[in-house]
Amino acid sequence: MGDAAGIGPEIILKALQSAKVYQLAQPLVIGDAKILKREAHHLGVLLKFNVIEDPKDGIFENGTVDVIDLDLVPENLPYGEISAEAGHAAFKCIEKAVSLALEQRINGICTAPLNKEALHKGGHLYPGHTEILADLTQTEDFSMMLSAPKLKVVHLTTHVGLLDAIHSITPERTYKVIQLANETLTRAGYHKPKIAVCGINPHAGENGLFGNGEEEEKLIPGIEKAQAEGIDASGPHPADTLFYRAVRGDFDIVVACYHDQGHGPIKALGLEAGVNITIGLRNGVIRTSVDHGTAFDIAGKNKADAGSLLEALFMAVDLAPKQYSEGGVVDA
Incomplete structure (x- = not known):
């Protein structure tokens, strides 16, 4: 879900209103259910939330957001402010996604943005997503790839x-x-x-x-x-x-x-078109991401564009290992 104080929850809910996402994948959010519900209310969108512990229990139907709820941040977390709690929660979301990917219970990881200062305040001294993923997968040879049309x-x-x-x-x-x-x-x-x-x-x-x-x-x-x-x-x-x-x-x-x-x-070429991809991760773990930050200045204002997240989701589907695709899902 990324940093809960940023635009991650907003762009996730906007992206999951796209019927095309459900035609191509089974999107599962790893994050905080109450923050997503708060954001749905703030955006004025009617969505159901299915809180689960295992990907196999997802409904994966348009109109219902399947969530593995880590419940790590308070419901009243302020928008647009650096928070150690939000930084720690963002790290734990990645950690959970990586464990599911290594177990081949999901086919790929698509990350909303995190804030590096919040991440550090939360006790996780990494430069960014790429380095976290390399560490958690014990990968030495990896690289960041950016993709635009x-x-x-x-x-x-x-x-x-x-x-x-x-x-x-x-x-x-x-x-x-x-x-x-x-x-x-x-x-x-x-x-x-x-x-x-x-x-x-x-x-x-x-x-x-x-x-x-x-x-x-x-x-x-x-x-x-x-x-x-x-x-x-x-x-x-x-x-x-x-x-x-x-x-x-x-x-x-x-x-x-x-x-x-x-x-x-x-x-x-356009911020809404870019996708960030980590290549070379152990066991073929696929990770894509938006190519923009947490945008604290517009968080909570219903101004965020979900275009980059949609492109990242579709790229995750394209790159996901196909040998176990029937039983897995793509993590949103």
Whole structure:
């Protein structure tokens, strides 16, 4: 459910009024039933709530919201305020979802936004969802992938400072992220996906003119290793033109070197269209998310757009393992 003081409950209820969601999936909310009921009253929507303990007890009918109720925040939790209780509850929601996914009792996880400051106040010192999921699944090699209708981006580094990001990039990390991107798109039905790697420096270093040889040291060996295994990877390419080329259709996915290099182009295409995906998690756990924050400034004002959450739900359905899809559900 994300941070209960943010727009997570609102966009969940708005998304679950879509008949298309129930045509494609069996959505189950892991969160707090009383907060969802409060939000339904606030929005003026008529919904029933089916509080359950096990996914198999869900009704999964449009008009009824199936909820695993963790009951961790007070009903009068203020909108738009940082709260240790809400941060802790958001973490426990993820923890519960991961345990169900690892047990193959749900097919995928779709997360509403959490607030990092609230998360830390709640005693969970993680940079964000991606790192929580990696820790809970005991995954070492993972990456953040962003998807919009005409652009997919995967990251070598995410929530670290720029200098630390550049320092932490290694040939092995470059190779591993290319490999994860290739595996993810291949499972999604792409035939020999075209993967393009951004340069670190302007003009991808321009043969040593800019930077200190970071492309040659940190990127090119990883690209060449992937190419030797038959992966269609290329680069490093100048980032200022690469994203345009990818949107045009020259490449299926771009490997960005750091957070803002990859996030900026995706968000320029529209916040409502972006989906955040964690790839490489152990046991094939699928996690998608909205590509926006908790929006405390509009929480409780019925102004939030559920478009990104709907896109994230549909992406979770597309990526979910199909070998046990008949008996599972997609977690909303």
